[in-house]
Amino acid sequence: MTGQHKAWCPGSAVTPSRAGDERGDGQYENQILPSGSPDILVKQYQRQERFMSEVRALRLLGAHGLSPLARESCAEHLAVRIERVAGKPLAGPLVLGSPSEERFAGRLGGLVRRLHAVPSPGGVGPLSRPVADSWQDFLLPHLDRRIEALPLPTHYSDGLRTWIVERANNLTRHVPTPRLLHHDLKPANILVRPGGSVMLCDFDQARGGDPFSDLGKLWWRTFDARPGKAWTAFQQANGTDARANADDTIRFYLVVHCIGALAYWHDFAHPGYFRHARSAAHLLARHTGVHCPLATRQPERSSR
Ligand SMILES: [Zn+2]
Known part of the structure; x- marks a missing residue:
């Protein structure tokens, strides 16, 4: 070789x-x-x-x-x-509601809309090994494994599975052709270029699936899961504001990404990730009533 x-x-x-x-x-x-x-x-x-x-x-x-x-x-x-693209990653979530944030959020909405117009090559799941399953048939077993990795008492893990399945049955019917997803739309992966235009980077988790999945992650990490002027500007430019049940669908995927983040936390316990795990636990409890402990099973490596 x-x-x-x-x-x-x-x-x-x-x-x-x-x-x-x-x-x-x-x-x-x-x-x-x-x-x-x-x-x-x-x-x-x-x-x-x-x-x-x-x-x-x-x-x-x-x-x-x-x-x-x-x-x-x-x-x-x-x-x-x-x-190498000239530009700097977004410093943090867009939560000030300033006119400049609104303008930037609008540009980001247009960019993400263009991204999601691109069909995924090969099907759903990671681009390294896409599968021909329906999005739902891919997503539910994947989430099952993530929930299994969480230190939840049985009544909570069963409740969380029920919460997911009930909504997935309704929400994922509108994915006729899987689209290319970034899958990790957070400020560090959003480049602000000189002149204020926007570009995405770090596509190492890119996959085929439902574009709303990207919006769930984006709403959490880039808009702090709060309604506001910047989020409204994003949705208008993205075209999601006109979609039926858009808010419910985004909330569903917010929970999906919070489950993923908590499973990641319990797998690796990187100290720098704690604040995101804490945020995920807070949002999971708010939207599903399930409280996920943050104490990890193994001591953090930094304490060894
Ligand atoms: Zn080489």
Whole structure:
């Protein structure tokens, strides 16, 4: 396989003892390496599925200006050479309601609308291994496994499954063709470019599915799950304000992402993720009545 190795490729990654050590939220899956050029960055992944999702999504989206362009990739070493885009990640959620936030939220709504116009290649689920199932048949077993990973008493886990199934049966019928989802729409993955335009980055969790799933995550992490002028501007530009049951559907996916975040917290317990886990537990309780403990089964690594 050495024939695939490119001059720009860093070669075999130095694998930390455990992915995520000493890295902040959002950087635990990959590292950015020096490229020798100010216009290019080289990203190297720990896991093949994250690498494949990123490369496939950037190839589909970069040409439309929705993401940076992927120049080349090395499948053997899970490395990709990406155009470096001028811009900075959003500093935090859009909760001030200022006119500038409203304008930015409108631009973001238009961008996400264009993203969700792109059909997913191959079906639903991660781009590295899409499946031909219906979205519902993919989502429900996936959520089952996530709920299983939570330290919940049986009456809570059963209640949460019932809450999910009742709504999934109603809400996921409107997914005729799976669309390309970012799946991790949080401020760190939203680039504000000089002049105020917007671009998305870090597509390593990209998948096919229901666009409303992205809106659930976005509402939580980028709009603090609160109604407000910025959120309204986003929805108008996104076109979701006109959709029947849009608020219920977004709330459903908010809960889906909170379950995912809590399962992630209990799997890895990265100290930097605690505030998101706490927020997820708070929102889960508010919307479903289920209280998920945050105390982890194993001591946090930072205390060893
Ligand atoms: Zn290589």
